[in-house]
Amino acid sequence: MVYKFAHLSDCHIGAWRDTTLKEMNIKAFEMVFDRCMEEKVDFIIIAGDFFESNMPDLESVQRATEKLRQVKDAGITTYIIYGSHDYSATKLSMIHILESAGLFRKVMEPQTLDNNRITLTVFTDIKTGAKITGMSGRALSLEKTYFEMLDHESFAELDGFKIFVFHSAINELRPKDLAHATSMPLSLLPPGFSYYAGGHVHSRSENKYGNGLIVYPGCIFGTDARDLEHTARKEKRGFYIVEFDTQVKKLKFIEMSPCEIISKTIDADKKTASQVQSALDQYASGIAANGKVILIRLQGTLSAGKPSDIDTNPAKELLKKNGSITVNISKFGLATQEVTKIAVMGETKEQIEEKLFKQRLAAFKLDPSIKDLKVRSFVSKLLIGDGGTTLAKDLVSVLRDDQKDNESKVIFEERIVGDALAKLKVDELE
Amino acid sequence: MQDLEIVGQVIAGDIANILVREKSGKKLELGDLLVAEEGDSRLLILKVYGLVYGSQVPQLAREMASGLKLEGLGAGLDYFEPHLRNYVIAEVKAIAQVINNKARIPKSLPTFFSAIRHIKKEDLAFLTKPDNPIFFGNVRSGSKVLDVPVFLNGSDVFTHHVLIPATTGRGKSNLVKVLLWNALGSGGKFGILVLDPHDEYYGRHGKGLKDHPSAKQDLVYFSTTPVKAANTLVINLQSIKPWYFDGIVRFTDAQNDAIDQYYNAFNDTWIENVIRDTPLPNGVTIAPRTLGVLRRKFDSVLGIYLDDADQLQCRSKIFSDNSGETTMQDIINSLEAGKIVVIDTSRLLDQAELLIGSIIVGDIFSRYQKYKSDGRLNDKPVISIVIEEAPRVLGTNVLESSGDNIYNTIAREGRKFKVGLTAITQLTSVIPKTVLTNINTKIILGNEMSVERRAVMDSASQDLSDEDRTIASLDKGEAIISSSFVKFAIPIQIPLIDEIIAEDNEPQNSPKRRVVG
Ligand SMILES: Nc1ncnc2c1ncn2[C@@H]1O[C@H](COP(=O)(O)OP(=O)(O)O)[C@@H](O)[C@H]1O
Numbered sequence: 001m002v003y004k005f006a007h008l009s010d011c012h013i014g015a016w017r018d019t020t021l022k023e024m025n026i027k028a029f030e031m032v033f034d035r036c037m038e039e040k041v042d043f044i045i046i047a048g049d050f051f052e053s054n055m056p057d058l059e060s061v062q063r064a065t066e067k068l069r070q071v072k073d074a075g076i077t078t079y080i081i082y083g084s085h086d087y088s089a090t091k092l093s094m095i096h097i098l099e100s101a102g103l104f105r106k107v108m109e110p111q112t113l114d115n116n117r118i119t120l121t122v123f124t125d126i127k128t129g130a131k132i133t134g135m136s137g138r139a140l141s142l143e144k145t146y147f148e149m150l151d152h153e154s155f156a157e158l159d160g161f162k163i164f165v166f167h168s169a170i171n172e173l174r175p176k177d178l179a180h181a182t183s184m185p186l187s188l189l190p191p192g193f194s195y196y197a198g199g200h201v202h203s204r205s206e207n208k209y210g211n212g213l214i215v216y217p218g219c220i221f222g223t224d225a226r227d228l229e230h231t232a233r234k235e236k237r238g239f240y241i242v243e244f245d246t247q248v249k250k251l252k253f254i255e256m257s258p259c260e261i262i263s264k265t266i267d268a269d270k271k272t273a274s275q276v277q278s279a280l281d282q283y284a285s286g287i288a289a290n291g292k293v294i295l296i297r298l299q300g301t302l303s304a305g306k307p308s309d310i311d312t313n314p315a316k317e318l319l320k321k322n323g324s325i326t327v328n329i330s331k332f333g334l335a336t337q338e339v340t341k342i343a344v345m346g347e348t349k350e351q352i353e354e355k356l357f358k359q360r361l362a363a364f365k366l367d368p369s370i371k372d373l374k375v376r377s378f379v380s381k382l383l384i385g386d387g388g389t390t391l392a393k394d395l396v397s398v399l400r401d402d403q404k405d406n407e408s409k410v411i412f413e414e415r416i417v418g419d420a421l422a423k424l425k426v427d428e429l430e
Numbered sequence: 431m432q433d434l435e436i437v438g439q440v441i442a443g444d445i446a447n448i449l450v451r452e453k454s455g456k457k458l459e460l461g462d463l464l465v466a467e468e469g470d471s472r473l474l475i476l477k478v479y480g481l482v483y484g485s486q487v488p489q490l491a492r493e494m495a496s497g498l499k500l501e502g503l504g505a506g507l508d509y510f511e512p513h514l515r516n517y518v519i520a521e522v523k524a525i526a527q528v529i530n531n532k533a534r535i536p537k538s539l540p541t542f543f544s545a546i547r548h549i550k551k552e553d554l555a556f557l558t559k560p561d562n563p564i565f566f567g568n569v570r571s572g573s574k575v576l577d578v579p580v581f582l583n584g585s586d587v588f589t590h591h592v593l594i595p596a597t598t599g600r601g602k603s604n605l606v607k608v609l610l611w612n613a614l615g616s617g618g619k620f621g622i623l624v625l626d627p628h629d630e631y632y633g634r635h636g637k638g639l640k641d642h643p644s645a646k647q648d649l650v651y652f653s654t655t656p657v658k659a660a661n662t663l664v665i666n667l668q669s670i671k672p673w674y675f676d677g678i679v680r681f682t683d684a685q686n687d688a689i690d691q692y693y694n695a696f697n698d699t700w701i702e703n704v705i706r707d708t709p710l711p712n713g714v715t716i717a718p719r720t721l722g723v724l725r726r727k728f729d730s731v732l733g734i735y736l737d738d739a740d741q742l743q744c745r746s747k748i749f750s751d752n753s754g755e756t757t758m759q760d761i762i763n764s765l766e767a768g769k770i771v772v773i774d775t776s777r778l779l780d781q782a783e784l785l786i787g788s789i790i791v792g793d794i795f796s797r798y799q800k801y802k803s804d805g806r807l808n809d810k811p812v813i814s815i816v817i818e819e820a821p822r823v824l825g826t827n828v829l830e831s832s833g834d835n836i837y838n839t840i841a842r843e844g845r846k847f848k849v850g851l852t853a854i855t856q857l858t859s860v861i862p863k864t865v866l867t868n869i870n871t872k873i874i875l876g877n878e879m880s881v882e883r884r885a886v887m888d889s890a891s892q893d894l895s896d897e898d899r900t901i902a903s904l905d906k907g908e909a910i911i912s913s914s915f916v917k918f919a920i921p922i923q924i925p926l927i928d929e930i931i932a933e934d935n936e937p938q939n940s941p942k943r944r945v946v947g
C-alpha cells in the first residue's frame with residue numbers, strides 16, 4: 001500500500017509589516033493546505049516556524065485556524081514541531097493552544113534517560129503506520145545541545161517507515177549564504193530514519209543520508225527581502241508530497257506562488273546620482289508591473305551626488321499605477337564618494353544590521369577574570385561570534401514588536417520584557 | 431655551596447671541553463646539568479657530554495694488578511684509598527651563564543678548581559612563564575626530571591615554525607598531543623589546523639583531545655566517517671581553485687592552459703564543466719586529449735567522475751557538487767576563532783589529503799594577508815598548521831619537481847602574517863636547508879640515524895655540535911628544545927598525554943538539564 005504525506009516548513013504566519021506581503025504569505029499557506037486536501041494526502045508535517053512568533057496577531061491566527069480546521073475535517077492529521085520563532089521558553093505559544101484544540105499533533109516529546117541522555121517518544125500515524133518523531137528548533141540553535149544528548153541507540157530497533165522532523169541547519173548541507181548562521185553537524189541526526197523532514201533553512205534541498213533522505217522544502221513564501229530576491233532569481237517555493245510504503249517511493253516538489261516577484265539591482269557604481277535616477281525611472285517605465293511584487297535595489301558607490309539626491313517616489317508611483325501590488329526600492333546599498341567614510345555597506349536592512357552587530361561584537365572580549373568554565377562557555381556561546389549576532393538580531397526583533405490590540409500597556413511591557421529575557425536565556429542560568 | 435652538594439671539581443680543559451673530576455660515588459650521567467657558582471647571583475650551567483676514567487696509577491701497574499686479581503693470585507690485593515687513585519672525569523661544557531637571574535651565552539671558563547654541584551630548581555628561576563604560554567615539558571638533567579616547567583610564548587613559537595624530528599616511536603605524536611592539549615586550554619589564542627593521517631589526535635577510540643574540558647567549544651573534528659557530533663569531511667567542488675593544485679598535482683602547459691580557460695569561463699564550476707566536457711563559450715577549443723587527461727587526473731586525485739545517469743559522483747565522498755558548500759568556510763572560521771581543527775585524513779589518498787591541506791592553508795593564508803593589509807591582523811589568533819611527514823610537501827625532490835607550494839610559501843613568509851607550520855618528520859635531511867633555517871624552534875626527540883641528527887643540528891638555533899651522542903641516546907619523551915626563543919638548548923622531559931588527561935579530568939557533576947519543546 002502506498003501512502004502519501006505533505007512536508008512543508010517555515011510558513012512564518014504573521015510575518016511582514018507590509019500588509020500586502022503579509023497577505024501574500026498567508027495566501028501561500030492557504031494555497032499549500034488547499035492543495036494538500038486536493039491531493040488527499042494522508043497527513044501533513046510542518047517542520048517548524050509555522051508562526052512568525054509565539055503569539056502572532058489574531059487576524060493571522062484566525063486565518064490559520066480556519067485552514068487547519070478544514071484539513072482536520074478532511075481527516076488529515078497535521079504533525080508539527082516548534083521552530084526557532086514560534087516557541088517561547090517563558091510564555092505560552094499559539095502552537096500549544098491550537099494543539100490543545102486538537103488541530104495539531106506535536107511530535108517532540110523528550111524523555112530523560114539519565115543526566116546526559118534523552119530520547120524522544122515515537123508516534124505512530126494510525127492511518128498509515130508511519131512512525132514519527134522529531135526535535136523542535138529553539139532560538140540560537142539551542143536544540144543542538146538536545147541533539148548532543150539524544151541517544152541514537154533508542155531508535156535502532158524501529159521498523160517500518162520512519163520520519164524524523166527537525167528544525168535546524170546542517171553544516172554539511174547548508175547553502176553558502178548561511179555560512180555564518182548557527183548550524184549543527186550531520187552526525188547529530190539519529191541514523192536509520194527513512195525520511196528526515198527538515199525546516200529552518202529557507203531554501204530547498206534534497207540529500208541522501210544512509211538509506212534515507214534529508215529534505216528541506218524551504219519557506220513557502222519568505223520573511224524578508226532576501227528570501228523574495230531568491231524567489232525572483234531561481235528559488236522555487238512550495239512544499240513536498242512524499243509517497244511511501246516502507247521506503248520513499250516518490251518525492252515530488254509542488255511549486256506554489258501567490259504572486260510573481262521581480263527583483264532588480266541597479267548598478268550605481270561610478271555613476272552620478274542623476275544618472276542612477278534616470279536609470280531607475282527608465283527601468284520602472286519599462287516593466288509590466290501588473291499584479292507583481294517589485295523589489296529594486298540601488299547598489300554601488302556614486303561618483304557624484306548623495307543617495308538622498310535620488311528620489312524613488314516617481315518610480316514607485318509609476319509602478320503602483322501600472323498595477324504592482326507592492327513596490328520596494330532600497331537605497332541601503334548606496335554609498336557616495338562625497339562622504340569620507342561609510343561604516344557599513346550591505347544589500348538589505350537586515351544585512352546592514354548584521355554587519356554592524358558583527359563589527360561591534362568583534363571588539364567584545366570575555367573578561368579573563370571569569371574562571372568558571374561553565375559560565376565562560378555560556379557567555380561566549382551567547383555573545384561571541386555568530387551567537388552574539390543572532391542574539392542581537394533576535395533582541396532587536398523582540399523590541400521592535402508593536403503593542404497588540406486589546407493589550408494593555410502593562411501587559412505589553414511584560415510581554416516584551418519576558419520575550420527579551422527568554423532570548424537572553426535567563427532561564428538556562430540556574 | 432655545601433660540601434654535601436658537591437659532585438665534582440673543575441680540574442682542566444678548555445672552553446669547548448672542561449674537565450671535571452667526579453666526586454666518588456656521585457655517578458654523573460651523560461646529559462646531567464651541573465652548576466659552578468661564581469659568586470653572588472652568578473653561576474655557570476654546565477652540561478655533561480662525555481665521561482672517561484682517570485687514574486693516578488700508571489696503566490701498566492693497573493693492568494698488572496688486574497691480572498693478579500683475575501688469575502686468583504692476589505685475593506687480598508687492593509688499592510690503598512681506591513677512590514683517590516681511580517675516578518671518573520666528566521667532560522662538560524658551559525651552556526649558559528646566569529647573572530642576576532638572567533641567562534646569556536657563556537663566554538668564560540668557570541674559576542679553576544671551582545666546586546661543581548647538580549642543578550637545582552632555583553638556578554633556573556630565569557625560566558619564567560611568558561605571555562601566551564604553551565607548556566612543552568619539564569627541564570631534564572640527564573634522565574632526572576626537575577620540577578621546572580618549560581613554557582614558551584606560543585605566539586612566537588608557532589609563527590616562527592616548529593620542527594619535530596625523530597624516528598618512529600620516539601614520541602612525536604605524544605608531543606603534538608601535549609602541545610594541542612595545552613593550546614586548547616588557552617582560550618582561543620591559537621588556531622591550529624591538524625591534518626591527521628593516522629586519526630590519532632581526536633581520540634575516536636580511546637582518550638584524546640576530545641576529553642579536554644574545553645573541547646566542546648574549541649575543538650572541531652572533521653572526518654569522512656564522523657562519530658556523533660563530529661563534522662563530515664565533505665568539500666564542495668566549487669571551493670577548489672586551480673592554484674590549489676600547485677606543487678601537489680603536476681599539469682603540463684597545455685593542461686594548465688585548459689584549466690585557465692575553464693576557470694575564466696566558468697569560475698567556481700570549472701571542474702564540473704571540465705568533467706562534463708562543456709564547450710567553452712568564447713569559441714576557444716581545447717584538444718580533446720588534453721581534456722581527457724585532465725578528467726583522468728581529476729578522477730585519480732579527487733575520485734570524481736560522471737556516472738551513467740550523467741550525475742557527478744565521488745568515489746571517496748569527500749568531494750561533492752551539492753553538499754559541503756560551507757565546509758571550507760567553517761574550517762577557516764573556526765581557525766580564525768582560535769579553535770583547533772583536526773581533520774581525519776586517514777581514509778584519503780595522499781594527494782587528496784595534500785590537496786585538502788593546500789585548500790585550507792591557502793585560504794587561511796590569503797585571509798590573513800588581507801587582514802594584514804587592512805590593519806586587522808593584530809586582533810587575530812596565531813595560526814599553526816600541523817603536518818605529518820612534512821617532506822611530502824617540503825621535501826627537496828617535491829619542491830624541485832612540482833615547484834613551490836603553499837607550505838613552502840608559508841615557511842618563507844608566513845611569519846609576517848601570523849601563520850606558521852608545525853612540521854613533523856622522520857627525515858630532516860630531505861628538507862632543503864633554506865626551509866630548515868626558517869624553522870626557528872626544533873623540538874628534537876631521539877634519533878638513531880646520524881645523517882638525520884646532523885641535518886637537525888646543522889640548522890639549529892644553538893650550536894649543538896656536541897649533542898650528537900645525547901640525541902642518539904634520547905629515550906621516549908626525552909627531548910631538547912633548540913630555538914631562538916630560549917637562551918640555550920633546553921633538555922626536557924615531555925609528559926605522557928594519558929597522564930595529563932587523567933589529571934585534567936577530575937570528575938565533576940554536571941547540572942541537570944531541563945529539556946523542553
Ligand atoms: N613523553 C613520553 N613519555 C613516556 N612514553 C612516551 C612518551 N612519548 C611517547 N611515549 C611512548 O612511546 C610510544 C610511541 O609514541 P608516539 O608518540 O606514537 O611516537 P611517534 O609519533 O614518534 O611514532 C607511545 O605509545 C608511548 O607509549
Ligand SMILES: [Mg+2]
Binds near residue numbers: 602603
Ligand atoms: Mg606518530
